[in-house]
Amino acid sequence: xxxxxxxxxxxxxxxxxxxxxxxxxxxxxxxxxxxxxxxxxxxxxxxxxxxxxxxxxxxxxxxxxxxxxxxxxxxxxxxxxxxxxxxxxxxxxxxxxxxxxxxxxxxxxxx
Amino acid sequence: xxxxxxxxxxxxxxxxxxxxxxxxxxxxxxxxxxxxxxxxxxxxxxxxxxxxxxxxxxxxxxxxxxxxxxxxxxxxxxxxxxxxxxxxxxxxxxxxxxxxxxxxxxxxxxxxxxxx
Numbered sequence: 346x347x348x349x350x351x352x353x354x355x356x357x358x359x360x361x362x363x364x365x366x367x368x369x370x371x372x373x374x375x376x377x378x379x380x381x382x383x384x385x386x387x388x389x390x391x392x393x394x395x396x397x398x399x400x401x402x403x404x405x406x407x408x409x410x411x412x413x414x415x416x417x418x419x420x421x422x423x424x425x426x427x428x429x430x431x432x433x434x435x436x437x438x439x440x441x442x443x444x445x446x447x448x449x450x451x452x453x454x455x456x
Numbered sequence: 457x458x459x460x461x462x463x464x465x466x467x468x469x470x471x472x473x474x475x476x477x478x479x480x481x482x483x484x485x486x487x488x489x490x491x492x493x494x495x496x497x498x499x500x501x502x503x504x505x506x507x508x509x510x511x512x513x514x515x516x517x518x519x520x521x522x523x524x525x526x527x528x529x530x531x532x533x534x535x536x537x538x539x540x541x542x543x544x545x546x547x548x549x550x551x552x553x554x555x556x557x558x559x560x561x562x563x564x565x566x567x568x569x570x571x572x
Contacts, residue, residue, distance in 0.1 A: 347498070354496070377559040388460075388546050388563035389499070434498060438559055442487065442506070442550065443514070446498035 348372055349437050351447025359455050364422040366450045368435035371416065375437040379444070380409065380420050383432045392433070393420075425454045459483065460564035462547050467569045469541075477532045477567045479547035486552025488530035489561060492516060493544040502545075505530055506552055534569065541571045 351368045358364045368378075379394035395402045395409045395418065402409045408421040422429055435447040460481045469475045481488065487506045491499040501514030505524040519538025524530055530549075534541045545568075548561040 351498075379560070381563075386566075386568075388462075388548075388565050391560060391562065394560070442553065442558060443501055443504065444489075444499075444561060446500075448496060448498045 347448065348445040349435055349447040351435050351450060353450060354448070355451040355453070357453045357455060358425045360425060360427060362425050362454075364420075364425050364429070364452050364454075366420045366433055366435070366452075367417065368419065368437075368447050369415075369417045370437050370445075372437070372439065372445075373416070374439040375445075376440065377438040378409070378411065378418050379436050379438075380407075381434045381436065381446075383434065383449075389434060422452070425452075427454045427456050430454045460547060460549055460562060462545075462564040462567050464567060465565065467567055469569070469571050471571055472536045473571075474536060475534050475541075475569065475571075477534065477545055477547075477569070479530045479532065479564060481528055481530075481547075481549045481564075483549055483562065484527075485549035485562075486527070487550045487558070488524065489548040489550075490514075490520075490522065490530070490532045491546045491548065493546055493566075499546060502532065534571075541569060544568050 380392045381389035382392045383389040393404045406423045411418045432449045432451045436444045463478045489504040490502040503522040505511035521533045546566045547564040550561045
């Protein structure tokens with residue numbers, strides 16, 4: 346049973362467009378929400394993370410929006426580039442430091 | 457050059473054989489993790505270790521075993537009892553409890569295991 350539900354499964358965006366990936370969780374003990382980026386055949390790389398005491402965090406073209414009351418968080422990729430084509434995973438952790446991952450979203454950026 | 461190494465990148469085994477996957481880190485991290493990745497299912501936690509000589513089962517530990525005799529090494533054995541061992545296996549590490557960055561997990565390049 347997946348503790349973090351991620352959507353969509355895949356998306357296609359034009360170069361320069363915005364990619365939006367959504368995640369939802371039920372466990373209110375979760376207090377750390379990272380996003381990972383994975384290229385084919387490689388290990389995931391930590392992209393950006395947020396704690397529930399803030400509603401938004403931005404790093405370059407990547408922004409996490411967090412809605413604690415709705416138990417939802419999302420990743421926005423602004424000005425999407427072909428090099429952003431990858432699979433993105435949301436995850437969540439509580440004070441046991443174990444990460445629960447979403448199923449992943451494959452993003453394709455068309456030039 | 458700090459990081460996590462996993463070897464080999466590709467591994468082929470016959471059904472019924474045990475196989476050990478290597479994971480080494482030189483980040484001086486206390487905690488290490490093993491995940492399994494299957495298409496469309498994200499990453500699932502197999503085992504984790506917060507400190508040397510101690511480890512705990514994750515969500516899918518059946519058919520797997522680990523050891524943590526050294527801080528930098530956390531090998532995973534896929535036993536013949538694992539019903540569907542073919543998968544991409546990922547090792548990760550983090551600073552461990554008590555650190556401000558203890559939640560941040562860093563992944564190795566993975567080992568793709570194929571059992572026929």
